[in-house]
Amino acid sequence: MITTSGLTKVYRSRGRDVTALDGVDLHVREGEVYGVIGQSGAGKSSLIRCVNLLERPTSGTVTVDGQDLTALAGRGPRAGKELRQARSRIGMVFQHFNLLSSRTVQDNVELPLEILGKSGKERSRKALGLLDLVGLADKAKAYPAQLSGGQKQRVGIARALAGDPKVLLSDEATSALDPETTRSILQLLRDLNQQLGLTVLLITHEMDVVKAVCDSAALMEKGRIVESGTVSELLATPGSELAAALFPVSGERTGADRTVLDVTFHGEAATQPVISQLSRTYNIDISILGAAIDTVGGLQIGRMRLELPGRYEDNVVPIGFLREQGLQIDVVGQEAVLVKEGAK
Amino acid sequence: MTWSEMQPLLSQACSETFDMVFWSTLIAVAAGLPLGLLLVLTDRGGLLQNIVANKVIGQIVNVGRSLPFIILMVALMSFTRWVTGTTIGTAAAVVPLAIGGIPFFARLVETSVREVDHGLVEAVQAMGGNTWTIVRKVLVPESLPSLIAGTTTTVIALIGYSAMAGTVGGGGLGDLAVRYGYQRFETELMWITVAVLAVAISLIQFAGDFAARALHSRGGRSGPAPKLRLLKAKEPDAAGVGKAA
Numbered sequence: 001m002i003t004t005s006g007l008t009k010v011y012r013s014r015g016r017d018v019t020a021l022d023g024v025d026l027h028v029r030e031g032e033v034y035g036v037i038g039q040s041g042a043g044k045s046s047l048i049r050c051v052n053l054l055e056r057p058t059s060g061t062v063t064v065d066g067q068d069l070t071a072l073a074g075r076g077p078r079a080g081k082e083l084r085q086a087r088s089r090i091g092m093v094f095q096h097f098n099l100l101s102s103r104t105v106q107d108n109v110e111l112p113l114e115i116l117g118k119s120g121k122e123r124s125r126k127a128l129g130l131l132d133l134v135g136l137a138d139k140a141k142a143y144p145a146q147l148s149g150g151q152k153q154r155v156g157i158a159r160a161l162a163g164d165p166k167v168l169l170s171d172e173a174t175s176a177l178d179p180e181t182t183r184s185i186l187q188l189l190r191d192l193n194q195q196l197g198l199t200v201l202l203i204t205h206e207m208d209v210v211k212a213v214c215d216s217a218a219l220m221e222k223g224r225i226v227e228s229g230t231v232s233e234l235l236a237t238p239g240s241e242l243a244a245a246l247f248p249v250s251g252e253r254t255g256a257d258r259t260v261l262d263v264t265f266h267g268e269a270a271t272q273p274v275i276s277q278l279s280r281t282y283n284i285d286i287s288i289l290g291a292a293i294d295t296v297g298g299l300q301i302g303r304m305r306l307e308l309p310g311r312y313e314d315n316v317v318p319i320g321f322l323r324e325q326g327l328q329i330d331v332v333g334q335e336a337v338l339v340k341e342g343a344k
Numbered sequence: 345m346t347w348s349e350m351q352p353l354l355s356q357a358c359s360e361t362f363d364m365v366f367w368s369t370l371i372a373v374a375a376g377l378p379l380g381l382l383l384v385l386t387d388r389g390g391l392l393q394n395i396v397a398n399k400v401i402g403q404i405v406n407v408g409r410s411l412p413f414i415i416l417m418v419a420l421m422s423f424t425r426w427v428t429g430t431t432i433g434t435a436a437a438v439v440p441l442a443i444g445g446i447p448f449f450a451r452l453v454e455t456s457v458r459e460v461d462h463g464l465v466e467a468v469q470a471m472g473g474n475t476w477t478i479v480r481k482v483l484v485p486e487s488l489p490s491l492i493a494g495t496t497t498t499v500i501a502l503i504g505y506s507a508m509a510g511t512v513g514g515g516g517l518g519d520l521a522v523r524y525g526y527q528r529f530e531t532e533l534m535w536i537t538v539a540v541l542a543v544a545i546s547l548i549q550f551a552g553d554f555a556a557r558a559l560h561s562r563g564g565r566s567g568p569a570p571k572l573r574l575l576k577a578k579e580p581d582a583a584g585v586g587k588a589a
Contacts, residue, residue: 052470078391079469088472098467102485102559111481112471163471 001167001199002028002051007060009046009223020046021057022223028216030166033193033200035210037242038220044203047220048171051201052090053083064090065166088116091160095172097152099144105155106131106140112162130158134188150181157188161196168192170202174209186212207245211294217242235264235301238330251289251305253332258307259315260289260332263322265302274325275306282318284308305332345530353520354536360434361516364506367438369499372445376498377491379405379446380453381479391465391475408447413505416444417512437506437514445502452494456487489560496552500545507541517541 009021020043028034038044049055051062053069061070064086072083079087099108109127118126131137134154144152153173160168170189174182190213192198204210210217210231218228219242227234227242235243244262253260263274279286291304308315312331322329379401385391386398408416417440421431424439464482473481484491507518517537525534 054466054469078475084472084474086472087470090470092467092470094463094467096461096463098461098463100464100482100486102488111468114481115468115471115473115477159471169470 001030001065002026002034002201003061003063004047004051005061007047007050007062008058009043009050009055010058019223021050021060023060024220024223024225026218026225026228028199028201030199031193031197032215033190033202033213035214035217036201036203036220036225037205037207037210037217038203040205042220043223044205044220045171046223048169048201048203051169052087052092053079088112088163089165089167091157091163091165091168093153093156093160093168093170093173095175097144097149097156097176099152099155099159101144103143104140105136105142105144105147108144108155109159109162112159116163126162127158130161131155133161133192134158148181149177150185153177153181153185154188157185157192161192161198166197166199168198168200170200172204173202175204175206182206182209183212189213210242211246217246232266235266236328238328244330247292247294247301247303249290249292249303249305251307253289254287254307257309257311259310259312259319261306261308261319261322262330262332263304263306264328264330265304266300266328272325274322274327275304277325278318278321281321284318345524345533350533350536353524353533354540357515357517357520357537358540360510360514361503361506361518363434364437364441364509364514364516365499365502368441368445368502368506369495371438371442372449372498372502373495375442375446376449377453377484379450381457381483383450383454384457384483385475385479391478405447405450408444409451411444413440413444414508416440417509432513434515437509437512437516441502441505441509444505445498448501449494449498452497453487453491456490456494457483459490460486489556492552492559493556496548496556499548499552503541503545503548 004024004026007021007024007026008019011018011020022043024043024047026034026036026047036044036047046055050057051064051069053062053073056073057070061068063069067086069083069086072080072086099105100111103111106124106127109130110123113123113126128137128140131140134157136151136154136158139147139151139155144155147155156173157168168189173189174185177185186209189200189202193200193213200213202209202214214231216228216230217234218225220226227237227240229237231246234240235247237243243264247264249262251260275286275288278284287307289305289307291302293300293302295301308318319329319331382392383398383401383405386394386401388395388398390398411419420440420443424431424436427439428436430436460483464486465478468478468482506514506516507521510516510519511522513519517540521534521537524530525537
């Protein structure tokens with residue numbers, strides 16, 4: 001639904017070039033919620049703004065719903081008619097809501113419809129319907145200043161949906177909200193994704209957001225996508241930073257000559273009594289340092305951190321046994337610890 | 345001089361001042377608004393970025409702003425004659441007043457419009473709005489309270505200028521104060537003129553503040569409405585002609 005290829009954005013300021021995007025290839029499938037996560041300055045914001053060409057990419061292409069937007073952009077800084085039409089079919093919600101304070105809630109939702117040239121009656125019918133959808137039917141005549149942050153973002157979402165978009169871009173939509181409100185806004189996005197078949201591309205710096213709503217995710221660092229895939233693919237990738245950050249298990253090594261393993265269970269493997277088998281077969285004592293079961297992207301996942309006596313070299317055979325059982329094993333070493341800190 | 349002698353003089357002067365200020369404000373707002381918007385839009389990073397045009401407009405506005413009004417008035421005489429056919433009278437005074445008011449208001453518009461959150465512009469761009477839509481639906485409505493405050497400031501400045509325009513045949517309260525108060529030592533009439541101006545300016549200020557506040561506090565928006573800082577600087581200007589007597 002959204003494809004970027006070789007997307008590069010270089011900002012020029014005071015004679016210095018700053019590369020915000022460095023050849024980003026992103027592929028968002030129709031009907032999925034795709035999260036791009038990264039620290040501030042990683043280029044997430046440039047990426048999402050390049051998707052509807054609020055920001056002109058220096059090179060590379062952006063295709064949304066089969067339409068090459070970069071080809072529509074023209075050369076000048078101003079958006080031509082075709083690009084403006086394409087934009088009207090892409091909804092966008094913002095971190096700071098960006099509602100017009102001089103208009104009522106209903107008039108804010110009607111604004112995109114005014115731009116599309118809809119009649120007054122049609123506008124008000126549509127706007128009231130959307131406000132009902134986001135649960136704010138009673139606030140139609142209020143001004144944005146009278147609403148709470150979560151309510152403002154609901155208005156922002158209703159407004160973004162006014163043009164019947166197939167794609168919704170969310171630029172840190174929950175970053176200015178408290179955890180409770182964040183959950184309800186994410187739930188709303190999830191519902192809209194499922195009810196309307198809306199494709200959602202969201203950027204965030206909060207791992208919880210990805211965990212709560214995303215089908216797929218990408219990790220951005222220094223303008224590049226360093227990891228991407230569906231959540232289950234990521235969790236099945238040994239050494240995945242995103243997987244480790246999405247589903248952290250804690251527990252410190254108790255001594256120097258110990259081997260620490262992160263065991264990930266999903267599907268069939270989750271029901272096997274592998275730990276007691278391991279203990280009996282190899283006659284080793286296993287300590288469990290930490291364990292958790294969680295739902296990530298709608299999948300039940302279990303993770304356990306085990307400690308085996310002896311160094312890694314002494315435990316090659318038992319680790320092989322675990323892998324044979326279809327479990328995903330990550331040996332926790334120096335490198336993995338660093339990765340975890342980096343993803344915070 | 346008795347009140348019955350003064351009264352017709354005063355009422356005529358008031359109506360002349362009103363005419364001058366009303367028409368020149370109308371023209372200054374009508375021309376200054378687009379000019380101020382252009383100053384913002386053509387600036388670096390603006391929607392219609394055009395550095396050359398921006399510099400040219402900025403320079404014209406600066407010259408218009410910095411020129412003392414009395415010099416502008418004299419310099420514009422031939423232009424005034426071309427427009428109104430005369431350089432004397434209320435209609436002729438409107439020409440330099442309007443031309444003096446345009447850059448004054450344009451700068452105020454520029455400041456007001458610059459304060460509109462860029463995120464709102466971006467939101468409308470993301471909806472597919474063009475530049476004209478952004479001007480009409482975002483920049484002007486969102487800065488309206490501030491624009492109204494700017495209009496109030498402009499009206500008061502133009503009352504001050506109109507007193508000067510009066511001395512070269514425009515008529516009005518300034519002219520009255522100079523001719524009777526200064527040249528004929530009618531101190532009483534001069535003080536009445538000062539009082540009338542002070543009351544008029546206070547009323548305009550009050551009405552302007554009220555309108556700006558009403559719009560600003562729509563929806564219970566917190567924080568005070570923009571204050572008019574230029575008032576204090578301009579008030580002695582308006583009364584200055586009278587005090588010279």
